[in-house]
Amino acid sequence: MRILMVGDVCGRPGRQMLREQLPQLRREHRIDLTIVNGENAAGGFGITAPVYQEILAAGADVVTLGNHTFDKREALTLLDEEPRLLRPLNYPPGTPGRGYCMLEVAGSRVLVANAMGRVFLPMDLDCPFRGVDELLEREAGRYDLFFLDFHAEATSEKEAMGWHLDGRAAGVVGTHTHIQTADNRVLPGGTAYLTDVGMTGPAESVLGMDRKAVVERFLTQLPARFEVAEGKRQISAVVVEADPASGLATEVQRIFIRE
Numbered sequence: 001m002r003i004l005m006v007g008d009v010c011g012r013p014g015r016q017m018l019r020e021q022l023p024q025l026r027r028e029h030r031i032d033l034t035i036v037n038g039e040n041a042a043g044g045f046g047i048t049a050p051v052y053q054e055i056l057a058a059g060a061d062v063v064t065l066g067n068h069t070f071d072k073r074e075a076l077t078l079l080d081e082e083p084r085l086l087r088p089l090n091y092p093p094g095t096p097g098r099g100y101c102m103l104e105v106a107g108s109r110v111l112v113a114n115a116m117g118r119v120f121l122p123m124d125l126d127c128p129f130r131g132v133d134e135l136l137e138r139e140a141g142r143y144d145l146f147f148l149d150f151h152a153e154a155t156s157e158k159e160a161m162g163w164h165l166d167g168r169a170a171g172v173v174g175t176h177t178h179i180q181t182a183d184n185r186v187l188p189g190g191t192a193y194l195t196d197v198g199m200t201g202p203a204e205s206v207l208g209m210d211r212k213a214v215v216e217r218f219l220t221q222l223p224a225r226f227e228v229a230e231g232k233r234q235i236s237a238v239v240v241e242a243d244p245a246s247g248l249a250t251e252v253q254r255i256f257i258r259e
């Protein structure tokens, strides 16, 4: 089974790039399951119903989120209505939505989850490591493959999650920093790992945002309004090949296309 994970789709340019590139990527890499991180898809912050539908129409099977999950008010209801739209599972109990879903893909049961790190993120969530452990314990015997989008800032926390799940997940892929890392590998226990898959959206930007405003903020330290940049675009993704019989990966390949 081949799983494609596309990194943080940023604003309209990101959605356009996804629409243009995803069909060919899915064909070329013979993809069975497509996961897209959409937490920056609506104007750079959060997600709305039309934007979620647009990402599905582009070819996504599951959409994951992160620290911007609830930036748009309508996410509160949307998350409860859409079982394939995931927010980090380690939000406090009672938070709208869900952190995982189970899919039937080519005759196998795939468990997809989203978790969020706690290092250098301005949120006080439950422990993501224990959260994932509890999920795997609860769903034991009910899935063939497990894949995690770990939305986190610190490389240390992400790498630690990779090792924590080595041998128990087909893939652990990081999101959030918007910069693709080059450390893709299959860990010794059989888990495909990549610290960060990177961003899909404006290429001549600071993490997707208009670069002038960001540079100005660094220069002046004054508050500034950040808007999604325009111009040339990029798509960042990763392909994980895994064997449903073992639940483990055989290969992990980075994809990065810049206009």
Ligand code: FE2
Pocket (backbone or CB within 6 Å): 039, 066, 067, 068, 151, 175, 176, 177
């Ligand atoms: Fe994020």
